[in-house]
Amino acid sequence: MFIECTKNTGRIEVICGSMFSGKSEELIRRMRRAVFANLEVKIFKPQIDVRYSETNVVSHDAHAIESTPVASSAEILSLVGTARVVGIDEAQFFDDGIIEVAQTLAEKGVRVIIAGLDMDYLGNPFGPMPALMAVAEDVAKVHAICVRCGDLAYVSHRLSKSDKLVELGEKDIYEPICRACFNALRKAGKL
Numbered sequence: 001m002f003i004e005c006t007k008n009t010g011r012i013e014v015i016c017g018s019m020f021s022g023k024s025e026e027l028i029r030r031m032r033r034a035v036f037a038n039l040e041v042k043i044f045k046p047q048i049d050v051r052y053s054e055t056n057v058v059s060h061d062a063h064a065i066e067s068t069p070v071a072s073s074a075e076i077l078s079l080v081g082t083a084r085v086v087g088i089d090e091a092q093f094f095d096d097g098i099i100e101v102a103q104t105l106a107e108k109g110v111r112v113i114i115a116g117l118d119m120d121y122l123g124n125p126f127g128p129m130p131a132l133m134a135v136a137e138d139v140a141k142v143h144a145i146c147v148r149c150g151d152l153a154y155v156s157h158r159l160s161k162s163d164k165l166v167e168l169g170e171k172d173i174y175e176p177i178c179r180a181c182f183n184a185l186r187k188a189g190k191l
């Protein structure tokens with residue numbers, strides 16, 4: 001006889017790293033496992049990120065999973081319904097309210113899996129990510145490979161001259177590089 005577990009299994013997991021580090025792929029992998037376990041899942045992403053598809057979380061290797069674009073973190077609570085596992089992609093673009101939203105969901109027993117850039121293109125902690133990492137039960141840093149020397153990358157270096165904090169783009173705009181290569185560029189005045 002199946003006995004339902006009544007323990008509160010809510011928790012917060014953060015997957016972070018630079019561009020091209022496989023954050024969205026790891027989010028999709030965890031969400032797929034929840035689907036295999038017959039758990040109701042929902043994925044949200046900020047409306048700002050419409051690079052590939054309005055309604056899908058799409059990783060760079062084109063694995064897609066349906067998602068709901070929202071204008072603010074508060075919308076997540078009204079749209080979450082009865083989902084037991086909630087994915088949040090590109091979390092660095094959300095307002096600071098996302099921290100309380102994640103905590104509220106976890107306290108209600110929801111497993112919250114958050115993917116986002118840990119740092120912006122200048123190497124500064126990005127938006128609500130540091131606070132999300134602090135309140136999470138589990139933090140995974142994933143790494144791209146430095147395009148300049150082959151070590152593990154640590155930051156997304158922007159190749160364009162724009163100084164806007166948010167510039168969506170692909171390999172023509174950003175390159176993942178390691179700390180040593182980032183510092184060499186800084187010393188040469190090329191950041």
Ligand code: ZN
Pocket residue numbers: 146147148149150151177178179180181182
């Ligand atoms: Zn390097």
